[in-house]
Amino acid sequence: MEPDLNTAASLNAAVHEGLVETDAVVIGAGPVGLFQVFELGLLEIKAHVIDALPYPGGQPAELYPDKPIYDIPAIPVCTGQELVNNLLKQIEPFGATFHLGQEVTTVEQQDDGRFFVATSRGTRFLTKTLFIAAGVGAFQPRALKLDGLDAFEGRQLFYRVKNPNEFAGQNIVIVGGGDAALEWATTFAEQGPNHARSVTLIHRRDGFQAAAASIARMRECCERREMLFMVGQPTGFESNGDRLTAVQITDPQAVTHTVPLDVLLVFFGLSPKLGPIAEWGLDIERKQLVVDTEKFSTSVPGIFAVGDINTYLGKKKLILSGFHEATLAAFGATPFIFPDRKVMLQYTTTSTKLHKVLGVASPVFD
Amino acid sequence: MEPDLNTAASLNAAVHEGLVETDAVVIGAGPVGLFQVFELGLLEIKAHVIDALPYPGGQPAELYPDKPIYDIPAIPVCTGQELVNNLLKQIEPFGATFHLGQEVTTVEQQDDGRFFVATSRGTRFLTKTLFIAAGVGAFQPRALKLDGLDAFEGRQLFYRVKNPNEFAGQNIVIVGGGDAALEWATTFAEQGPNHARSVTLIHRRDGFQAAAASIARMRECCERREMLFMVGQPTGFESNGDRLTAVQITDPQAVTHTVPLDVLLVFFGLSPKLGPIAEWGLDIERKQLVVDTEKFSTSVPGIFAVGDINTYLGKKKLILSGFHEATLAAFGATPFIFPDRKVMLQYTTTSTKLHKVLGVASPVFD
Numbered sequence: 244m245e246p247d248l249n250t251a252a253s254l255n256a257a258v259h260e261g262l263v264e265t266d267a268v269v270i271g272a273g274p275v276g277l278f279q280v281f282e283l284g285l286l287e288i289k290a291h292v293i294d295a296l297p298y299p300g301g302q303p304a305e306l307y308p309d310k311p312i313y314d315i316p317a318i319p320v321c322t323g324q325e326l327v328n329n330l331l332k333q334i335e336p337f338g339a340t341f342h343l344g345q346e347v348t349t350v351e352q353q354d355d356g357r358f359f360v361a362t363s364r365g366t367r368f369l370t371k372t373l374f375i376a377a378g379v380g381a382f383q384p385r386a387l388k389l390d391g392l393d394a395f396e397g398r399q400l401f402y403r404v405k406n407p408n409e410f411a412g413q414n415i416v417i418v419g420g421g422d423a424a425l426e427w428a429t430t431f432a433e434q435g436p437n438h439a440r441s442v443t444l445i446h447r448r449d450g451f452q453a454a455a456a457s458i459a460r461m462r463e464c465c466e467r468r469e470m471l472f473m474v475g476q477p478t479g480f481e482s483n484g485d486r487l488t489a490v491q492i493t494d495p496q497a498v499t500h501t502v503p504l505d506v507l508l509v510f511f512g513l514s515p516k517l518g519p520i521a522e523w524g525l526d527i528e529r530k531q532l533v534v535d536t537e538k539f540s541t542s543v544p545g546i547f548a549v550g551d552i553n554t555y556l557g558k559k560k561l562i563l564s565g566f567h568e569a570t571l572a573a574f575g576a577t578p579f580i581f582p583d584r585k586v587m588l589q590y591t592t593t594s595t596k597l598h599k600v601l602g603v604a605s606p607v608f609d
Numbered sequence: 610m611e612p613d614l615n616t617a618a619s620l621n622a623a624v625h626e627g628l629v630e631t632d633a634v635v636i637g638a639g640p641v642g643l644f645q646v647f648e649l650g651l652l653e654i655k656a657h658v659i660d661a662l663p664y665p666g667g668q669p670a671e672l673y674p675d676k677p678i679y680d681i682p683a684i685p686v687c688t689g690q691e692l693v694n695n696l697l698k699q700i701e702p703f704g705a706t707f708h709l710g711q712e713v714t715t716v717e718q719q720d721d722g723r724f725f726v727a728t729s730r731g732t733r734f735l736t737k738t739l740f741i742a743a744g745v746g747a748f749q750p751r752a753l754k755l756d757g758l759d760a761f762e763g764r765q766l767f768y769r770v771k772n773p774n775e776f777a778g779q780n781i782v783i784v785g786g787g788d789a790a791l792e793w794a795t796t797f798a799e800q801g802p803n804h805a806r807s808v809t810l811i812h813r814r815d816g817f818q819a820a821a822a823s824i825a826r827m828r829e830c831c832e833r834r835e836m837l838f839m840v841g842q843p844t845g846f847e848s849n850g851d852r853l854t855a856v857q858i859t860d861p862q863a864v865t866h867t868v869p870l871d872v873l874l875v876f877f878g879l880s881p882k883l884g885p886i887a888e889w890g891l892d893i894e895r896k897q898l899v900v901d902t903e904k905f906s907t908s909v910p911g912i913f914a915v916g917d918i919n920t921y922l923g924k925k926k927l928i929l930s931g932f933h934e935a936t937l938a939a940f941g942a943t944p945f946i947f948p949d950r951k952v953m954l955q956y957t958t959t960s961t962k963l964h965k966v967l968g969v970a971s972p973v974f975d
Contacts, residue, residue: 249941
């Protein structure tokens with residue numbers, strides 16, 4: 244299922260020039276980061292949202308867009324992507340600005356108490372509050388670790404396919420046993436605009452963690468000799484000057500085979516990385532940010548942590564807990580943003596003020 | 610909007626005979642009580658649910674079934690009744706037993722650690738754990754307080770209408786300015802099977818907290834002389850032996866009018882009542898049950914409090930917070946129910962075991 248492109252496009256209007264002064268920056272556009280925007284919005288706080296992925300949605304959109312989720316309250320079943328789409332629709336009234344495809348590299352508190360935040364793309368902010376909703380950290384593809392292989396990354400070694408037609412007509416070796424490996428293998432193997440010269444799929448065992456239909460399609464390609472499947476693991480490579488020429492595959496019988504190639508695609512899944520967050524001076528316990536359960540504040544006042552990245556007594560890594568945490572964090576942020584105002588809880592069912600904020604009509608009373 | 614009657618009917622199969630021995634009793638069938646059933650169900654704990662109201666849904670079903678709610682995560686908008694219906698659908702796989710239209714009167718811990726629970730209808734339980742999800746307490750209609758008037762309750766004075774045709778052909782006085790007052794006034798005033806001999810509506814001001822359409826309909830009835838509207842407040846009554854004959858209404862000019870009647874219907878809304886909960890030996894702060902934020906346990910181990918009835922540092926009375934609290938309370942209950950088992954968090958997206966519990970098919974892997 245595709246994300247709602249109209250929404251995603253309008254959200255992508257990132258502000259690149261200059262320094263953005265704002266009340267709130269949310270790191271992470273997963274479900275909890277998106278709901279953080281909503282709860283801030285109800286309190287009339289506008290947010291900028293930063294995510295390393297090129298689209299909103301975080302883990303559910305990246306890791307299980309089509310898998311059903313059963314434990315979101317009052318939603319008997321939805322897919323990861325539907326969850327994300329509903330949250331994007333819910334936060335529409337609040338006009339958050341999204342800065343996607345970039346990681347936060349720097350967070351530094353200024354003399355005036357505000358936080359200077361900079362991303363890998365050079366976007367810079369001065370914000371009164373910061374909400375870390377970064378899940379288990381920035382996702383990045385798990386690398387194939389062979390000494391010296393990384394020199395070919397981006398030229399012949401790839402962990403993502405952006406333009407499949409660049410690879411048409413070439414000898415492609417694909418390593419991995421999940422949906423991505425199988426889908427790209429069959430896409431390049433079958434007749435079509437992206438048809439490769441040859442496709443070899445390599446996986447450590449003759450079994451796949453993928454949809455039954457993808458597996459069947461791959462088996463058919465093999466039967467038609469459109470592609471070759473080998474059981475084994477990459478243990479080395481050959482190169483000729485600055486050109487990668489082959490990978491060495493060691494099979495379960497410990498026999499090593501040399502497989503010539505033009506392109507090496509590796510799909511070992513995504514791995515989370517706490518990354519620069521570890522350097523911001525926040526209390527950390529086993530790679531998680533320590534927070535209180537009143538405001539979900541980190542050890543630095545003004546910086547909150549919500550969702551899977553935080554830890555406290557009783558913590559369960561559930562999306563619904565992140566929603567609660569984001570709500571209390573939003574209230575916890577108000578003294579930093581409205582130091583002179585007492586912010587009261589209002590209900591969306593009855594508050595005319597909230598109806599204005601939400602852009603909906605209030606029920607009419609005489 | 611009506612509750613799903615098929616569901617409600619199947620849920621109503623209360624167990625009346627004998628003493629029910631069980632792992633978990635949930636007091637309150639509002640959204641949080643219903644979601645408590647879900648979270649217990651995921652941990653393979655079956656629950657009995659008790660509510661004072663005759664149907665599940667609590668406040669949203671009783672107070673604002675048709676009002677839109679905007680702050681349930683990933684549900685951009687839904688009515689109170691839709692929220693309840695979705696939760697009822699979500700808990701269907703777990704076969705909870707509902708005991709409706711009865712209040713819990715007694716909770717007493719036994720020597721073996723279990724809790725004896727009895728209701729106003731005589732249903733009795735022995736349970737290992739108790740979850741109080743009672744909102745602001747049991748709802749009951751706010752009474753019209755005039756010395757001696759309560760003697761007529763159930764004969765000529767009513768706070769709810771069960772069978773409107775019992776009142777057809779009579780002289781009816783209705784007091785109140787909300788939807789219920791207006792709807793019953795017009796129902797009895799207009800021609801139809803429930804047509805009254807006369808209808809007098811009394812409210813303290815010439816303005817109503819009701820849907821615009823109800824107000825318009827009531828004004829039309831007045832213009833057609835089908836009913837009479839008076840501004841004023843009931844300050845006394847007249848009776849003849851054991852028969853109520855009239856109410857005295859004092860208008861804003863301090864003039865008192867006598868209005869003869871056969872039936873007096875009072876719609877002052879519902880008022881919450883902590884009631885017997887105050888007597889169970891739990892720590893209470895300003896009519897709320899004090900809980901920790903790890904397990905949402907009350908001061909008595911084995912008794913948990915979730916939703917609007919509990920209080921802790923940072924507490925916001927929001928449904929979404931109750932969902933989080935119910936989740937952690939379910940985990941907190943496992944040592945009382947499975948003392949020898951370590952219960953781990955599992956995810957509904959990936960756990961084959963949970964798919965079995967939920968009664969859904971797991972994705973097929975090769």
